[in-house]
Amino acid sequence: MAEKFDAIVVGAGPAGITAAYTLAEAGAQVVLIERGEQPGTKNTMGGVLYRKMMDDIIPGFWEQAPLERHVIDQQWWLLSEEAAFSIGHRNLGHDQPPYNAFTVLRAKFDKWYAQQAVKKGALLITETVVTELLKDKQGRVIGIRTDRPEGDLLADVVVVSEGANSLVLEASGLKPMPRSETMAVAVKEVIALPREVIENRFHVSGNQGVVIEAFGNATLGMTGNGFVYTNKDSLSVGVGAMISDFVRRRIHPHQLLEHFKQHPAIAPLVAGGEVKEYLAHMIPEGGYETMPPLYGDGFLVCGDAAGMVIAVHREGSNLAMTSGRLAAQTIVEAKRDRDFSAHSLSRYWEKLNQSYVLQDLRQYRRTTPTIERNPQILGIYPSLLNEVMGQFLTVDGVPKREKEKRLLRLVTRRRPVTGLIKDAWRMGRAML
Ligand SMILES: Cc1cc2nc3c(=O)[nH]c(=O)nc-3n(C[C@H](O)[C@H](O)[C@H](O)COP(=O)(O)OP(=O)(O)OC[C@H]3O[C@@H](n4cnc5c(N)ncnc54)[C@H](O)[C@@H]3O)c2cc1C
Structure with a gap:
């Protein structure tokens, strides 16, 4: 019995x-x-x-x-091939108990x-x-x-x-059995670096930590993202995207991770590090x-x-x-x-x-499918934003009014106004 x-x-x-x-x-x-x-x-x-x-x-x-580090700084990077547009939030209120999050x-x-x-x-x-x-x-x-x-x-x-x-x-x-459009696969390396190198590169001290999420060129526009998180004396560096995207694009997750690590904004963060662990796992993103x-x-x-x-x-x-x-x-x-x-x-x-569990799952039920059905969201906008910022911040003697007109033309050539409005509406509907 x-x-x-x-x-x-x-x-x-x-x-x-x-x-x-x-x-x-x-x-x-x-x-x-x-x-x-x-x-x-x-x-x-x-x-x-x-x-x-x-x-x-x-x-x-x-x-x-x-635990590794307590997170005081969260950043979101939108990558094109050679540039990164970033926004972040460094909060020293999270530097003391009870803290907000940990790596x-x-x-x-x-x-x-x-x-x-x-x-x-x-x-x-x-x-x-x-x-x-x-x-x-x-x-x-x-x-x-x-x-x-x-x-x-x-x-x-x-x-x-x-x-x-x-x-x-x-x-x-x-x-x-889940469909490949509802499952992501993510790969991650734990890359050892001396503590003081991490502190210098990420501008932290003690056990303060930084987390970076990267989109756009990080996944070659696929539905997913790359990440770099600080541990005590290592970095967790990874990428993940929908299995259906990997199959369609004929890219192996490991190749994508190498691509991500070689991006000019990411390479200096991981330079000189030694890979200690390689891990892969699925993420259910069907919601x-x-x-x-x-x-x-x-x-x-x-x-x-x-x-x-x-x-x-x-x-x-x-x-x-x-x-x-x-x-x-x-x-x-x-x-x-x-x-x-x-x-x-x-x-x-x-x-x-x-609780927040089903309320949030319900609120975000359309997010991943919307991004998947609209590949321009991660495929075009991150590089377009970087192009616009690059030109806008270049001081080249072109009068500002003229520059603004040129940038507007650049944007609407890549994505017509109706497309821009529809994308904003779709994303608003998927997130709110
Ligand atoms: C690369 C990556 C990055 C992520 N980053 C974050 C993040 O930063 N923050 C966050 O909150 N979430 C993150 N997640 C998601 C998070 O990891 C999961 O949501 C979380 O681990 C789910 O916990 P769980 O207990 O449901 O499943 P799991 O953590 O997967 O645990 C399931 C356990 O069941 C065991 N098991 C499975 N089948 C059997 C069986 N038949 N018999 C016995 N044992 C079995 C497994 O070995 C495992 O130990 C990430 C996921 C991945 C893949």
Whole structure:
């Protein structure tokens, strides 16, 4: 007879660890299953970790967690082939507790976070792959099958938090295989550099950190972006774009990363660094419209497995943590009522609906599809803006009025006025 728990959590990423932590803290018997050697070994993130959602679980976590730098400066760069138009926000209000966000390396962070769940009483089982959900004759989820001999486990409820590559949901008929237009793939290198070099290049001191998102030529106009984030003594440098774009353009993600690192605005930042790690991962960017059922008889779905990513805001880990916490709270209530039916677990949906999670996912549901269907947005505008700025800022004796007329002609030659208006309207509608 297979062992029975109150809850089984599939996958020890931010969503799963949070669910296990919250359940264990509430006194539930919970087992957390992870296929990697350790939590974090299979995980990739840029990675900016947002303080608020983690603080909701472990108040003041920054005093003990293995974090890299606290973010005081966020920048957005629009790249053409040889120029960069940038806007940024440096905020020294974020230089002190409680901070706003941190850069992290997931191999260290997830391992530490899972240990906190274990300290609360969760049972962590690593190097074990969950292959499918077990169901009873009525179709209710009653446990999991793993790749271990006699590896079935039973539970009142299963939390599926297996991340973007959600093979368990697919194998259990709860989610179709995602289309390549709804999935991005991102590659990242961790590039070692001495601390003082990072401080000089990014104008920071101590543990202050900078994050840069780059668009346009960073991805050769594909739907996605490049990034450079400062760690203590390394940089996280990566690019990501929709899988369908990579296929259409016949570009390998690794080639795109090399291209990004060689851009004249990026090359000086990474110069002299030594690549320590190379990582690749998928990001579910289909958004609200492509989310699977988030609950049913005996199961709940959290984080990336549920498609909870808002790419335009670089948010994923926070949604994963909040959904993991709300799933656990729902289970605690279901345990109290001794009712693990879909009806009882639908409280999870209500909680998500009341939180920023579903409200934001709904608000941004059109963003990625709109950018994908309108390749001019990342394909033309970043280079056009750089061209306009380049000419405008060149002091060449041309009278300003004449220059303004020339620039207007330049813009409308590349994109007619009707196209400009339509693009502004489309993006406004997709974001607001
Ligand atoms: C390159 C990149 C950059 C990103 N940058 C950011 C960022 O800066 N900020 C941010 O907030 N988000 C970022 N994200 C998104 C963020 O990483 C995810 O949203 C977040 O990790 C989701 O957490 P999760 O727990 O749902 O899934 P994951 O972190 O993917 O965790 C899932 C876990 O389940 C395990 N697992 C999977 N299948 C099984 C199985 N069958 N059996 C057992 N275990 C299994 C995996 O090994 C993994 O440990 C980025 C993503 C990528 C790829």
